Amino acid sequence: xxxxxxxxxxxxxxxxxxxxxxxxxxxxxxxxxxxxxxxxxxxxxxxxxxxxxxxxxxxxxxxxxxxxxxxxxxxxxxxxxxxxxxxxxxxxxxxxxxxxxxxxxxxxxxxxxxxxxxxxxxxxxxxxxxxxxxxxxxxxxxxxxxxxxxxxxxxxxxxxxxxxxxxxxxxxxxxxxxxxxxxxxxxxxxxxxxxxxxxxxxxxxxxxxxxxxxxxxxxxxxxxxxxxxxxxxxxxxxxxxxxxxxxxxxxxxxxxxxxxxxxxxxxxxxxxxxxxxxxxxxxxxxxxxxxxxxxxxxxxxxxxxxxxxxxxxxxxxxxxxxxxxxxxxxxxxxxxxxxxxxxxxxxxxxxxxxxxxxxxxxxxxxxxxxxxxxxxxxxxxxxxxxxxxxxxxxxxxxxxxxxxxxxxxxxxxxxxxxxxxxxxxxxxxxxxxxxxxxxxxxxx
RNA sequence: GUGGCUGUAGCUCAACUGGUUAGAGCACCGGUCUGUGGCACCGGGGGUUGCGGGUUCAAGUCCCGUCAGUCACCCCA
Numbered sequence: 062x063x064x065x066x067x068x069x070x071x072x073x074x075x076x077x078x079x080x081x082x083x084x085x086x087x088x089x090x091x092x093x094x095x096x097x098x099x100x101x102x103x104x105x106x107x108x109x110x111x112x113x114x115x116x117x118x119x120x121x122x123x124x125x126x127x128x129x130x131x132x133x134x135x136x137x138x139x140x141x142x143x144x145x146x147x148x149x150x151x152x153x154x155x156x157x158x159x160x161x162x163x164x165x166x167x168x169x170x171x172x173x174x175x176x177x178x179x180x181x182x183x184x185x186x187x188x189x190x191x192x193x194x195x196x197x198x199x200x201x202x203x204x205x206x207x208x209x210x211x212x213x214x215x216x217x218x219x220x221x222x223x224x225x226x227x228x229x230x231x232x233x234x235x236x237x238x239x240x241x242x243x244x245x246x247x248x249x250x251x252x253x254x255x256x257x258x259x260x261x262x263x264x265x266x267x268x269x270x271x272x273x274x275x276x277x278x279x280x281x282x283x284x285x286x287x288x289x290x291x292x293x294x295x296x297x298x299x300x301x302x303x304x305x306x307x308x309x310x311x312x313x314x315x316x317x318x319x320x321x322x323x324x325x326x327x328x329x330x331x332x333x334x335x336x337x338x339x340x341x342x343x344x345x346x347x348x349x350x351x352x353x354x355x356x357x358x359x360x361x362x363x364x365x366x367x368x369x370x371x372x373x374x375x376x377x378x379x380x381x382x383x384x385x386x387x388x389x390x391x392x393x394x395x396x397x398x399x400x401x402x403x404x405x406x407x408x409x410x411x412x413x414x415x416x417x418x419x420x421x422x423x424x425x426x427x428x429x430x431x432x433x434x435x436x437x438x439x440x441x442x443x444x445x446x447x448x449x450x451x452x453x454x455x456x457x458x459x460x461x462x463x464x465x466x467x468x469x470x471x472x473x474x475x476x477x478x479x480x481x482x483x484x485x486x487x488x489x490x491x492x493x494x495x496x497x498x499x500x501x502x503x504x505x
Numbered sequence: 506g507u508g509g510c511u512g513u514a515g516c517u518c519a520a521c522u523g524g525u526u527a528g529a530g531c532a533c534c535g536g537u538c539u540g541u542g543g544c545a546c547c548g549g550g551g552g553u554u555g556c557g558g559g560u561u562c563a564a565g566u567c568c569c570g571u572c573a574g575u576c577a578c579c580c581c582a
Contacts, residue, residue: 066573069573069574112582122506122580123580123581123582138582139582140582141582142582143582168582170581170582172506172579172580172581173506173579174574174575175575175576175577176575176576176577178580178581184582331581331582351581352581355581355582377582438539438540439539439540440537440538440539440540440542443540443541443542444542444543446542446543447542447543448543449543450543470541472541472543473543484541485541486541
């Protein structure tokens with residue numbers, strides 16, 4: 062209506078919104094930390110060339126790019142990988158391998174906003190550099206799934222669909238497609254779920270694929286087990302090799318405790334051309350949202366972007382779709398902005414200075430303390446302490462006989478503090494109250 | 506970039522086929538309650554109906570444009 066609004070595709074985070082975002086970020090950091098990844102960051106604004114060099118032409122039209130006051134062509138970062146590659150490449154020899162880094166960048170793209178896609182979002186990036194084994198791929202997927210578990214999503218909520226570029230490539234060769242036809246095949250397979258069978262067939266045959274091979278391909282990508290593919294392509298060495306690797310990978314997922322979440326799905330291609338091995342995408346099991354996360358192995362990208370030949374793999378997980386999914390499953394219901402722990406109510410005869418002194422003593426004990434800044438009657442103060450949803454209320458009497466004492470009442474339905482009464486209004490030693498908060502905040 | 510749908514207070518919505526100063530609940534602010542009170546009662550602020558133009562005696566209601574939101578396409582880091 063009136064006044065300034067955020068730019069299209071950008072979000073204001075009111076306290077409750079920020080609490081939800083922080084809830085997600087907390088899970089990201091907690092799990093990354095448990096897997097002993099370390100956090101890094103880079104500039105949100107980068108030279109335009111960083112993205113135009115190695116990314117496709119298409120991506121350039123969606124860059125949030127402009128010319129700065131120094132006539133430099135710059136772009137807000139649309140992805141973290143180029144920055145990551147640069148940073149790793151610059152110190153490649155000095156870094157202990159494998160590199161296990163993660164970041165929580167805010168990323169930008171200039172395109173029309175739609176469900177699950179804005180012009181700005183926060184995206185967890187987790188990468189491993191220096192390991193060719195599928196054990197690294199399994200470790201990576203385990204991080205992604207453990208984050209979902211951390212956010213109280215289970216195998217019934219999340220499906221990890223995995224594939225392998227090497228497997229798909231070997232299958233295409235086995236079906237008689239030329240290398241030149243692989244690109245078209247990838248594009249068709251990527252869209253096979255949404256496109257009609259006729260249009261898929263048409264695109265393949267237009268590229269010179271025989272109708273017979275095209276039909277075989279469309280039938281093959283429907284396979285959901287290693288066994289089915291082994292039965293069909295058991296005679297092709299490259300396919301078998303890829304299947305063996307995938308089988309070991311799935312076996313490792315079992316060891317992590319996440320085998321139930323994972324399904325083989327050859328239609329997972331990932332748009333980016335730089336993927337070279339196992340790729341995966343996380344979806345909600347009910348299929349009503351966009352991908353929650355996606356990633357895979359990109360063994361040649363560091364060479365191309367940073368000039369060092371190191372194998373690498375990683376995934377990204379954005380806050381938008383994940384937040385939508387969590388909200389839909391009721392997992393964010395209790396996530397609200399923080400409320401005061403203690404509200405200090407003072408009788409009218411108590412001086413502001415005395416309120417401040419007690420407030421500071423409580424804060425020194427670790428408590429989050431608020432009180433009426435302006436003049437307010439006792440009634441008013443009580444009312445405000447309730448609307449502010451403070452957990453505890455303390456009363457200051459101006460009575461000289463009450464020196465060193467304080468009124469106390471627990472209000473909110475949260476866990477009571479050890480050493481303080483659970484209900485009713487009481488007069489306690491101020492020191493006893495401070496002691497209870499010190500203990501609650503680990504400051505005793 | 507293309508197309509569909511939508512656009513009334515902070516939020517959820519109302520206003521017969523176009524017809525007087527656009528209403529309600531919640532939220533917010535203030536007051537009463539000398540007080541266990543997230544209560545009750547009273548009162549208040551807040552909308553040139555997204556914006557601009559047109560049709561009409563008269564437009565929140567109809568038409569056009571525009572902006573925004575939303576969904577889909579394109580694309581997906």
